[in-house]
Amino acid sequence: MADRTPAPDTPELRDRWGGFEFTEAYRERADKEIAKYPPGRQKSAVMALLDLAQRQVGEETETQGWLPLPVIEYVADYLDMPVIRVLEVASFYFMYNLVPVGKFHVQVCGTTPCKLRGSDALFETCKKRGMVKGHVSEDGLWTLTEVECMGNCATAPMAQINDGNYEDLTPERLDAVLDALAAGEQPKEGTQEPGRHTSEPAGGPTTLKAMVDANHDYRDEW
Amino acid sequence: MPKVKVDGVEIEVPDGATVLQACELAGKEIPRFCYHERLSIAGNCRMCLVEVKPGPPKPQASCALPAAENQEIRTDSEMVKKAREGVMEFLLINHPLDCPICDQGGECDLQDQSVAYGRGGSRYHENKRAVTEKYMGPLIKTVMTRCIHCTRCVRFSEEIAGVDEIGAVGRGEDMQITTYLEQAAEHELSANVIDLCPVGALTSRPYAFEARPWELKKTLSIDVSDAVGANIRLDARGREVLRALPRINDDVNEEWLSDKGRYMVDGLTRRRLDRVWIRKAGKLQPASWDEAFKAIAKVKPQGSVAAIAGDLLDCETMFAAKKLVNALGSDLLEGRQTGLAYPVPSLAASAFNSTFAGIETADAILIVGSNVRWEAPLVNVRLRKAAKKGAKVFIVGPYWDPTYPAEFLGDDAAILHDLPAHVTEALAKAERPAVILGGAGLAAGAFDAALALDVQRDGWNGFNVLHFSAARMGSLMLGYAQKGGLADVVKAEPKLVLALGSDEVDWSQFDQSLKVFIGHHGDKGAHAADIILPAAAYSEKDGTYVNTEGRVQFAEKAVFAPGDAREDWTILRALADALGVSVGFDSFEQLQSAMIAEVPALGEEGLADLGKLPKAGKGKAKGRIAAYPIKDFYLTNAIARASAVMQQCSAELLHGGEALEAAE
Numbered sequence: 001m002a003d004r005t006p007a008p009d010t011p012e013l014r015d016r017w018g019g020f021e022f023t024e025a026y027r028e029r030a031d032k033e034i035a036k037y038p039p040g041r042q043k044s045a046v047m048a049l050l051d052l053a054q055r056q057v058g059e060e061t062e063t064q065g066w067l068p069l070p071v072i073e074y075v076a077d078y079l080d081m082p083v084i085r086v087l088e089v090a091s092f093y094f095m096y097n098l099v100p101v102g103k104f105h106v107q108v109c110g111t112t113p114c115k116l117r118g119s120d121a122l123f124e125t126c127k128k129r130g131m132v133k134g135h136v137s138e139d140g141l142w143t144l145t146e147v148e149c150m151g152n153c154a155t156a157p158m159a160q161i162n163d164g165n166y167e168d169l170t171p172e173r174l175d176a177v178l179d180a181l182a183a184g185e186q187p188k189e190g191t192q193e194p195g196r197h198t199s200e201p202a203g204g205p206t207t208l209k210a211m212v213d214a215n216h217d218y219r220d221e222w
Numbered sequence: 223m224p225k226v227k228v229d230g231v232e233i234e235v236p237d238g239a240t241v242l243q244a245c246e247l248a249g250k251e252i253p254r255f256c257y258h259e260r261l262s263i264a265g266n267c268r269m270c271l272v273e274v275k276p277g278p279p280k281p282q283a284s285c286a287l288p289a290a291e292n293q294e295i296r297t298d299s300e301m302v303k304k305a306r307e308g309v310m311e312f313l314l315i316n317h318p319l320d321c322p323i324c325d326q327g328g329e330c331d332l333q334d335q336s337v338a339y340g341r342g343g344s345r346y347h348e349n350k351r352a353v354t355e356k357y358m359g360p361l362i363k364t365v366m367t368r369c370i371h372c373t374r375c376v377r378f379s380e381e382i383a384g385v386d387e388i389g390a391v392g393r394g395e396d397m398q399i400t401t402y403l404e405q406a407a408e409h410e411l412s413a414n415v416i417d418l419c420p421v422g423a424l425t426s427r428p429y430a431f432e433a434r435p436w437e438l439k440k441t442l443s444i445d446v447s448d449a450v451g452a453n454i455r456l457d458a459r460g461r462e463v464l465r466a467l468p469r470i471n472d473d474v475n476e477e478w479l480s481d482k483g484r485y486m487v488d489g490l491t492r493r494r495l496d497r498v499w500i501r502k503a504g505k506l507q508p509a510s511w512d513e514a515f516k517a518i519a520k521v522k523p524q525g526s527v528a529a530i531a532g533d534l535l536d537c538e539t540m541f542a543a544k545k546l547v548n549a550l551g552s553d554l555l556e557g558r559q560t561g562l563a564y565p566v567p568s569l570a571a572s573a574f575n576s577t578f579a580g581i582e583t584a585d586a587i588l589i590v591g592s593n594v595r596w597e598a599p600l601v602n603v604r605l606r607k608a609a610k611k612g613a614k615v616f617i618v619g620p621y622w623d624p625t626y627p628a629e630f631l632g633d634d635a636a637i638l639h640d641l642p643a644h645v646t647e648a649l650a651k652a653e654r655p656a657v658i659l660g661g662a663g664l665a666a667g668a669f670d671a672a673l674a675l676d677v678q679r680d681g682w683n684g685f686n687v688l689h690f691s692a693a694r695m696g697s698l699m700l701g702y703a704q705k706g707g708l709a710d711v712v713k714a715e716p717k718l719v720l721a722l723g724s725d726e727v728d729w730s731q732f733d734q735s736l737k738v739f740i741g742h743h744g745d746k747g748a749h750a751a752d753i754i755l756p757a758a759a760y761s762e763k764d765g766t767y768v769n770t771e772g773r774v775q776f777a778e779k780a781v782f783a784p785g786d787a788r789e790d791w792t793i794l795r796a797l798a799d800a801l802g803v804s805v806g807f808d809s810f811e812q813l814q815s816a817m818i819a820e821v822p823a824l825g826e827e828g829l830a831d832l833g834k835l836p837k838a839g840k841g842k843a844k845g846r847i848a849a850y851p852i853k854d855f856y857l858t859n860a861i862a863r864a865s866a867v868m869q870q871c872s873a874e875l876l877h878g879g880e881a882l883e884a885a886e
Contacts, residue, residue, distance in 0.1 A: 004396055082386030084388070084402040085389060088389045091391045092392070
């Protein structure tokens with residue numbers, strides 16, 4: 001499991017992030033999230049606001065973003081809730097980074113289906129490119145994390161890089177995706193298997209074939 | 223009222239009861255860690271599993287399952303036994319085997335329940351989880367490796383104390399209980415989490431490695447740190463009181479105790495007066511009892527003597543002093559040391575008439591000049607409950623953090639004569655309106671104005687005075703109140719002043735008098751005294767105390783007073799002989815019967831009948847309530863001021879650790 005301890009509360013951290021505030025655009029989105037809940041229940045928007053704060057930090061630092069303590073305190077203050085309750089949420093969910101990450105946060109799934117379909121080779125590929133689990137690479141581009149199931153088992157193995165899922169990976173395909181990202185391009189998200197659209201069976205449907213083009217009533221055939 | 227069957231015995235349980243409560247009603251013991259009667263239900267320890275039909279064919283957590291009609295509950299089946307053994311085995315996976323060095327040993331739920339419900343041995347061979355200690359302030363010692371994640375401490379600080387400080391950070395195996403950035407828990411009830419913790423994760427820091435529970439002599443006593451009169455148990459070994467723990471009394475303290483009441487006990491062995499002192503040539507010199515009595519007799523105090531009662535006194539001491547003063551032909555008795563002179567037309571007019579349990583049900587509350595959180599932390603817990611149920615709370619006085627929503631109406635006491643419309647309306651429409659008048663409100667002359675407010679309903683008396691001296695109600699019942707307060711005593715210029723542990727008096731007013739201090743701590747009163755007669759603290763004498771509700775409670779003697787110190791009444795009895803007068807009692811029993819004969823209410827435990835509320839007088843509330851009388855919560859009385867733990871709390875929690883940093 002990745003280290004879930006918040007980055008230490010140093011004067012430098014306070015200096016850098018003490019004045020954090022939502023920008024106009026983010027404030028608008030934050031208030032929209034809060035408006036989804038009845039008045040007085042603004043606390044329910046805590047997960048959305050933490051995500052927005054992390055994204056804004058990401059924009060400011062040109063990374064995927066993370067949550068320094070002063071930012072967590074800002075969110076607590078924004079929602080008028082005790083900061084320990086916000087920290088509880090931030091430390092519970094993996095989508096919140098509590099320490100700085102690289103420009104691309106490569107989260108490779110290591111749970112059983114992906115493992116059976118060769119996720120070990122993906123970690124090997126990442127390692128060859130200089131990534132170390134839980135650390136930012138020297139060029140500041142990459143952070144590697146091993147995560148639990150992301151729900152893409154039908155297209156295992158997979159990796160989530162920032163907001164995109166890349167599925168049906170092989171070492172070569174992952175290399176290609178990472179090369180493209182490093183070069184500043186946006187590779188195709190989703191399955192990397194040629195000819196496959198999403199998670200449909202590879203090689204065409206095997207059941208309910210009559211349903212492919214039009215609705216079909218199977219009831220008489222049971 | 224659903225009927226359920228517990229282990230084959232049919233019983234009827236109240237509506238809304240849980241299966242666990244039903245089992246308890248049937249007399250079955252259900253092991254539990256996370257469930258607590260006064261906290262919300264979490265259902266995360268899984269120790270209370272029972273078998274319930276109808277329902278899924280697996281054990282169910284009884285604490286979170288409502289009892290329903292025709293349920294068949296089994297607590298003695300093989301499935302339940304195995305389930306408990308399984309849960310216990312899981313809990314013990316990461317719990318260290320360090321009971322021999324754990325302070326909870328001997329009073330540990332986990333220890334007891336693993337003996338009663340666990341398997342005989344462990345099958346676990348892997349490494350155990352280790353968790354770093356968390357700093358939670360000077361009172362709470364943490365050994366977080368022992369934590370079983372019951373979250374009772376988290377729920378207590380959120381629900382009861384109202385200060386969200388403790389939380390569970392991380393998830394799964396990495397979950398840890400901590401305060402934000404390991405800041406000290408800063409509220410007046412923080413140490414109650416030590417009692418709540420079912421294991422040795424949160425233990426008492428000042429009491430660390432002091433004693434085992436089975437070595438201690440347990441004495442039932444009453445807390446004197448404020449006027450709530452919390453029921454406590456003093457645990458003593460030899461001649462030293464090692465700790466104070468709350469007893470359960472739903473009418474008074476539920477099962478909580480303020481940090482001050484709990485931790486000032488180490489002050490009982492420090493700065494003690496344990497011999498007689500006489501001031502000679504401006505300096506206090508050790509002396510004998512005889513010399514002291516002779517020196518007192520020399521001033522010929524007949525007809526010119528006063529007694530000033532301190533804040534921690536029991537009724538017996540005050541009654542003995544009263545008899546002595548009366549025998550000497552005087553009736554100058556006063557207990558309001560700082561010079562307050564509010565009228566006492568009837569005792570009901572200076573009591574907390576709604577009662578603590580009653581104030582929970584109030585629906586509109588006006589607090590006048592009281593920082594309830596500091597003056598009576600356990601009453602603030604009740605007010606918080608009322609506020610959570612929807613009571614509107616208004617406060618006149620400078621800002622303090624009440625932990626519940628409250629509207630501050632400014633600090634001008636005159637506002638009572640002209641309350642804003644919405645406040646008047648809230649009080650008028652309320653079924654159970656209440657006004658709480660604190661010390662600062664009394665000082666601002668708000669007594670008559672508060673009494674004039676219409677807070678009486680059928681079967682409900684909403685007029686409350688909140689004192690913060692344990693002796694106050696007792697002293698008022700015994701007549702320790704001059705019309706003009708302390709100023710009357712000063713004006714009379716008595717030859718002899720008996721200072722009964724009174725440390726808050728400005729003694730420069732009594733330059734002409736012989737000041738005899740009968741008390742237990744070398745504090746402000748002793749510094750100003752001419753003669754010091756060492757007496758007993760609350761832990762060292764039997765006594766009757768009356769809390770601010772007018773509830774009479776008895777405390778027992780836990781240990782003997784140190785050195786030459788004697789129980790107060792024996793000193794006053796001997797002094798009577800030295801002065802050649804008779805007070806009419808020779809033993810504590812005679813003293814008590816004489817006191818009960820004079821004030822019958824003091825002979826019966828429970829709420830005293832204080833009579834009817836008088837009509838409001840013409841007094842005008844005027845002036846600003848600039849500040850509350852308590853400047854430092856942790857240092858309000860001589861015992862607390864002598865306590866190293868209270869001094870540390872004051873320095874660290876109230877003064878931001880400046881003192882500690884300076885020391886480094």
